[in-house]
Amino acid sequence: MSDATKSQSELQDDHGDSPAVRPNPTSTDLPTIALQKPEPEAGAHVSTEEKPPPLPPRPARADSLYQAPIVGPAGLRAPPSTARPRLQATATTAVSRTDIHTHSYQDGSRETYAASKQSSPPPTSWGGWSSIKRLKSQEASDSASIRSYAPTLGTAGDVDSLLVGFSGQEQTSGWNIFNAQLKETGLQHDDVFEEDMVLENFDQEFDEIDALEGEDKTEERLLARWQAKRKHFMILSSAGKPVYNRHGDDNLISGYVGIVQTIISFYEGAQDQLRGFTAGGARFVVMSQGPLYLVAISKLGESDLQLRVQLEALYMQILSTLTLPNLTHLFSHRPSTDLRRPLQGTEPLLSALADSFTRGSPPTLFSALECLRIRKAHREVINDTLLQKRCESLLYGLVVAGGRLVSVVRPRRHSLHPSDLQLIFNMLFEAEGVKAGGGENWIPLCLPSFNKNGYLYMYVSFLDVKEEKDPQQSSQASRHDEIAVLLISANKESFYDLRSMRDAVVEELEQNGSMAIIRTAIRNGRFAATDIVPGTVLHHFVYKSRANVQFVMPSYEPHFTTLLARRRLLSLYHTIHAGAHAKNAHLKVHHCISRSSISLAWITPSFELYCVAGPSASRNALAQSANKVVQWARREEERIFIIGGAVF
Amino acid sequence: MAESAAAATKPSSSVKLVLLGEAAVGKSSLVLRFVNNHFQENKEPTIGAAFLTQKCNLPHRTIKFEIWDTAGQERFASLAPMYYRNAQSALVVYDITKPTSLVKARHWVAELQRQASPGIVIALVGNKSDLSTSADGETASSTDNSKKGSSAASEDEANGGDDAPAVEAEDDGAADSDPRKVSTKEGREYAEEEGLLFFETSAKSGHNVQEVFTAIANAIPETQMKNVKGPGMAGGAQSALGAGNERVNLNGPRADSKDSCAC
Ligand SMILES: Nc1nc2c(ncn2[C@@H]2O[C@H](COP(=O)(O)OP(=O)(O)OP(=O)(O)O)[C@@H](O)[C@H]2O)c(=O)[nH]1
Ligand SMILES: [Mg+2]
Numbered sequence: 001m002s003d004a005t006k007s008q009s010e011l012q013d014d015h016g017d018s019p020a021v022r023p024n025p026t027s028t029d030l031p032t033i034a035l036q037k038p039e040p041e042a043g044a045h046v047s048t049e050e051k052p053p054p055l056p057p058r059p060a061r062a063d064s065l066y067q068a069p070i071v072g073p074a075g076l077r078a079p080p081s082t083a084r085p086r087l088q089a090t091a092t093t094a095v096s097r098t099d100i101h102t103h104s105y106q107d108g109s110r111e112t113y114a115a116s117k118q119s120s121p122p123p124t125s126w127g128g129w130s131s132i133k134r135l136k137s138q139e140a141s142d143s144a145s146i147r148s149y150a151p152t153l154g155t156a157g158d159v160d161s162l163l164v165g166f167s168g169q170e171q172t173s174g175w176n177i178f179n180a181q182l183k184e185t186g187l188q189h190d191d192v193f194e195e196d197m198v199l200e201n202f203d204q205e206f207d208e209i210d211a212l213e214g215e216d217k218t219e220e221r222l223l224a225r226w227q228a229k230r231k232h233f234m235i236l237s238s239a240g241k242p243v244y245n246r247h248g249d250d251n252l253i254s255g256y257v258g259i260v261q262t263i264i265s266f267y268e269g270a271q272d273q274l275r276g277f278t279a280g281g282a283r284f285v286v287m288s289q290g291p292l293y294l295v296a297i298s299k300l301g302e303s304d305l306q307l308r309v310q311l312e313a314l315y316m317q318i319l320s321t322l323t324l325p326n327l328t329h330l331f332s333h334r335p336s337t338d339l340r341r342p343l344q345g346t347e348p349l350l351s352a353l354a355d356s357f358t359r360g361s362p363p364t365l366f367s368a369l370e371c372l373r374i375r376k377a378h379r380e381v382i383n384d385t386l387l388q389k390r391c392e393s394l395l396y397g398l399v400v401a402g403g404r405l406v407s408v409v410r411p412r413r414h415s416l417h418p419s420d421l422q423l424i425f426n427m428l429f430e431a432e433g434v435k436a437g438g439g440e441n442w443i444p445l446c447l448p449s450f451n452k453n454g455y456l457y458m459y460v461s462f463l464d465v466k467e468e469k470d471p472q473q474s475s476q477a478s479r480h481d482e483i484a485v486l487l488i489s490a491n492k493e494s495f496y497d498l499r500s501m502r503d504a505v506v507e508e509l510e511q512n513g514s515m516a517i518i519r520t521a522i523r524n525g526r527f528a529a530t531d532i533v534p535g536t537v538l539h540h541f542v543y544k545s546r547a548n549v550q551f552v553m554p555s556y557e558p559h560f561t562t563l564l565a566r567r568r569l570l571s572l573y574h575t576i577h578a579g580a581h582a583k584n585a586h587l588k589v590h591h592c593i594s595r596s597s598i599s600l601a602w603i604t605p606s607f608e609l610y611c612v613a614g615p616s617a618s619r620n621a622l623a624q625s626a627n628k629v630v631q632w633a634r635r636e637e638e639r640i641f642i643i644g645g646a647v648f
Numbered sequence: 649m650a651e652s653a654a655a656a657t658k659p660s661s662s663v664k665l666v667l668l669g670e671a672a673v674g675k676s677s678l679v680l681r682f683v684n685n686h687f688q689e690n691k692e693p694t695i696g697a698a699f700l701t702q703k704c705n706l707p708h709r710t711i712k713f714e715i716w717d718t719a720g721q722e723r724f725a726s727l728a729p730m731y732y733r734n735a736q737s738a739l740v741v742y743d744i745t746k747p748t749s750l751v752k753a754r755h756w757v758a759e760l761q762r763q764a765s766p767g768i769v770i771a772l773v774g775n776k777s778d779l780s781t782s783a784d785g786e787t788a789s790s791t792d793n794s795k796k797g798s799s800a801a802s803e804d805e806a807n808g809g810d811d812a813p814a815v816e817a818e819d820d821g822a823a824d825s826d827p828r829k830v831s832t833k834e835g836r837e838y839a840e841e842e843g844l845l846f847f848e849t850s851a852k853s854g855h856n857v858q859e860v861f862t863a864i865a866n867a868i869p870e871t872q873m874k875n876v877k878g879p880g881m882a883g884g885a886q887s888a889l890g891a892g893n894e895r896v897n898l899n900g901p902r903a904d905s906k907d908s909c910a911c
Contacts, residue, residue: 321723344671345693345721433692439683439700439717444727458696493730495699 202564205230206355219252231358232297233314233350236261237331243292243339244314244347246354260284260295276304287311291331292318292339300358301571303578309364310357313422314350319448320423321346323455345433349423352430359563360570363425365577366544366608368551369418372404374521376638382407382514383646389504390648393494395456397501398486399509401522403429405550406483408645417449418549424458428484434460435482440502442495447488459487459498463506463515483518526555533628537621539597540569541611543633545641552633552640568596573610576601580608591619598622607633660703660710663868665861666732668760669741670752671720674775677851678741679717682861687852694719697731704865711865732760737769737864742835744774744848745827750835757842769867771845771860774835778850780828 235243240261242250250257264286267274276285285307287294294311302310319327321343330337357364386397386409396416399406403425410416423445428434434441441460446452463483485505487498509515529538532554539559544551560569572592580590580601590601599612600622609630613622633640667675676694680686683702698717703710716731718724732738740756742749753772760770832848839846845863849856 342723344723345695345719348692427695431692433695434698439698439715441696441698443696444724445696492727495730499699 202230202567204228205358230299231354232295233311233354234260234293234295234297235314235318235350236293236295237335237337237339238288238291238293239336240265241336241338243318243343244350246351260286261293264288264293264295276307283307285311287315289315290324290328291335292327300567300574302574303582305581306365306574306578309367310354313353313357313364313419316419316448317346317349317353317423317426318343319452320446321349323446324448324452348431348433349427353426356426356430360567360573362542362551362553362570362573363418363422365570365573366542366551367418368544368549369421370404370552371550371640371642372401372406372518372521373527373552373636373640374406374517378514378517379407379638379642381512382509382518383409385505385508385512385514387646387648389501389508391494391497391501393489393491393497394487394501395490396486396488397505398488399518400425400428400484400486401518402482405642406518408642410645410647412647414450417447420447420449423447424486428460428486429482435462440499444492455492457489457492457494459485459489459495459502461485461499461502461506483515483522526553528557529554532632533625536625536628537613537617538611538625538629539613541609541626541629542573543629544608544610545633545637546606546608548641548643550641569612572597572599572612576610600626602626658705658709660712661870662712662714663737663865664714664716664735665737665739665864666716666718666728666735667739667741668718668728668732668753668756669720669739669773670743670746670749671722673720673741673743673746673749674851675720675739675741676717678739678773678775678849678857678860679715681851681854681857683715685854687854693721696724697727702861704861706862706865709870711868713861713865728759729763732764732768735764735768736868737771738764739771739773739860739864740844741773741775742830743776744830744835745776745779747829750774750830750838754838757844761842767869769845769864770842771847771864772835772839772842773846773860774830774832774848775851777848777855778853781826782828 229247231246233244233246234257235245236257237243240258242254242257245253245257247253263277264274273288274286276283278284282297282299283302283304285296285298285304287296287308292315294315296307296311298307318339322330326342330339330342363369382399386399386407390397390409394409395411395414397409398416399408405421408416424447427443427445434443441458443458443460444455445458446455450456461484463485485502487501489498506515509518529536529541540554540556542551542553556566556569560566572594576590576592576599579592580603588603590603592599592601594615596615597612598615598617598619599610602609607630609626611622611626611629613625637643667679669675671693676691676698677687679698679700680688680691683700694717696719700715700717702713702715704713705711716735718728718731738756738760740753740760742753757770757772760768835848836846838844845860845867847856847860847863849860851857
């Protein structure tokens with residue numbers, strides 16, 4: 001007890017004194033561009049202490065066949081003369097890609113970052129491909145300087161020539177190239193999706209295990225219920241102390257925790273690191289992070305890589321509560337530390353994360369953010385408002401609507417990382433703690449990808465909070481149309497400054513009509529796939545811009561309204577995502593056919609497209625729609641993504 | 649509370665108030681009850697602190713509370729000074745079913761007495777009185793009874809009917825397993841020693857919640873209030889008025905506020 005209190009007070013001290021301002025080494029060294037571009041290079045350095053290589057210059061936009069600076073494994077960069085100067089001056093996006101996505105492969109250590117491998121196929125498969133491109137690049141170079149490169153368009157130049165022509169006038173040319181690519185390169189793969197997974201009674205997945213009537217509460221029954229869960233997360237200390245379990249209390253599952261711990265330490269003892277194994281239809285993935293073991297147990301058919309991304313997010317949440325120095329200190333001080341106490345109150349956040357993974361979370365799976373779709377000019381007004389009303393102590397300012405980003409203001413030198421934003425969004429929109437409190441909030445938190453060593457302070461104000469007569473009923477619905485203003489500072493005394501900034505911003509947004517625009521966009525919800533491609537066979541799709549680290553997708557309506565249907569969809573996305581990102585996948589296009597759907601993953605250096613159609617759709621129709629979606633996304637880029645954000 | 653029709657012309661001032669206390673004693677629930685007249689089972693822990701405002705009408709003035717509802721978790725404790733530094737009042741809350749929470753409350757009281765502004769008005773609040781199964785006047789003193797017939801309408805039903813079994817109380821109602829672990833007497837005696845206001849409340853039933861805030865509003869010397877907008881009232885006049893009240897005895901306000909509960 002006295003030991004525990006002692007470490008507590010040290011924790012507080014650290015808390016008070018820890019430097020909050022400086023970001024992680026990895027991000028300090030970032031060039032002025034906010035967005036860490038997901039070039040292979042960018043992905044390759046992540047999260048280590050080493051200095052990241054300078055960002056590649058932002059290539060110009062590939063508007064058409066002739067304009068596109070040609071890219072390939074050898075030529076991912078746009079000609080410096082055209083693109084570089086502007087790029088340095090203009091930020092792309094406020095978000096930067098982090099390591100999350102790229103962390104590891106089934107067999108690889110965490111240090112093996114995936115991005116490079118994912119996006120640069122083996123040379124063999126590229127030989128012919130890139131030579132085509134080089135050829136075209138010569139044609140293109142003449143006209144390259146004529147058309148505007150639209151400096152704000154960040155995604156552009158790394159566009160694989162797959163895309164060349166898509167945004168041109170002839171739709172068919174894109175289609176031809178697409179087809180040609182399939183034929184020429186043989187980069188196509190079919191997969192049969194095992195759909196009938198253990199999804200029966202999926203809606204009971206989130207029920208509490210001990211929420212049973214009296215006599216049913218035998219240990220046997222409880223264990224049966226525990227085993228019936230399709231997804232478990234366990235966190236334990238290296239010494240074997242439980243830190244967190246998603247399901248079941250310590251007593252109930254202590255046996256299991258013990259077994260898991262024994263297995264892990266057996267391998268540790270053998271100087272071998274256990275990464276994962278399969279048992280009883282469940283995949284176990286183990287991640288060791290400093291003094292902690294994080295274990296995911298899944299019957300949902302997710303890949304190791306995907307599960308690791310989830311474990312990583314849980315670990316980030318722990319860092320966000322404690323900071324890395326505090327965590328290390330606690331254990332170096334006393335290896336048998338019970339972390340539950342210092343983590344008190346973090347459990348709901350971990351569970352909210354865990355459950356969103358189990359339900360299926362596009363932002364996590366695709367390691368990207370979703371934005372509210374509004375006109376470019378409208379977004380600029382909001383950006384300008386944030387800039388104008390900015391107060392001295394502001395580090396980052398965000399306007400968020402129901403978990404979708406509306407606008408970002410940030411210092412030129414600092415980017416925001418999707419994994420950090422994921423923690424914030426989880427706290428605000430998935431967990432209840434902040435939202436249900438009402439009022440405004442002042443939250444110390446560590447944003448590990450920004451700086452894992454110290455705390456920042458976040459001012460949160462939800463606007464539009466309606467009078468909720470029946471919060472049980474309405475909270476679920478209303479959560480998705482809530483607008484929040486988040487203002488982050490390194491100064492813990494800046495609450496009142498940020499608060500008056502909020503007042504000024506909100507007043508201005510009301511006056512200049514932006515608030516109404518945001519509200520309308522929220523009310524309209526996501527578009528339907530058929531709005532994008534009339535009559536399309538697509539039931540759903542996800543388009544991710546790799547440069548912007550953002551994705552866009554249509555509404556889940558009408559095909560995926562239930563929890564189960566949505567999980568099925570996300571499982572399908574997991575499958576094609578895993579197929580397309582498997583270690584040796586040099587596949588650019590990955591098909592998957594099942595009894596109830598036909599789907600496609602299409603990976604290029606600049607974007608990833610995942611789409612799903614009904615089982616009767618033809619492959620051609622699917623591919624045609626995929627092309628249309630890509631064309632649309634390029635056209636609407638500045639509406640569906642935040643490119644640049646407001647920079648000061 | 650609601651008796652004033654002349655709210656518009658009454659002077660209005662703002663009062664900073666901070667809630668402190670161990671995690672899960674019900675600080676946020678008290679604020680939620682006070683501000684929204686609402687209660688939520690299984691409320692998640694506060695992260696950092698929440699800032700809320702709520703008006704409170706007194707016969708002669710309107711008080712605008714600026715409330716800091718802080719998180720009880722240890723790791724946030726180092727931020728507490730920022731919240732109480734300029735506070736004119738504090739609610740130090742414990743849970744009557746949890747003796748350790750009273751220990752923690754004592755620590756907060758001591759810290760406030762050492763570090764907060766000298767004139768700070770502190771109320772000690774024993775929350776979750778609805779969980780007490782002992783009849784009125786047994787472990788609990790007359791606290792619960794003295795308010796019968798006044799404005800707290802919901803308390804009777806809440807204590808009787810929809811009262812869900814307490815988290816820890818498995819056999820609710822058995823006389824020898826009263827979940828209450830801190831007697832009213834113990835709380836009150838400590839409060840008297842330290843010169844604190846004292847209430848037992850239930851955020852769940854609403855019992856005594858309004859009263860705590862009213863009592864605090866009454867206990868704060870007018871001179872210590874920031875004038876928000878005192879229509880037709882010069883600042884000088886107000887402080888002159890309040891001068892007699894300065895260093896007000898904490899027993900005073902309890903005597904003249906008909907709304908606040910006698911302890
Ligand atoms: N029975 C009963 N339960 C209460 C009462 N007040 C709060 N609770 C419950 O106690 C738990 C904790 O309440 P909170 O209001 O979150 O406690 P808190 O002091 O704000 O906790 P932190 O924010 O973590 O410091 C919740 O489950 C509430 O529903 C009460 O008067 N009676
Ligand atoms: Mg609280």
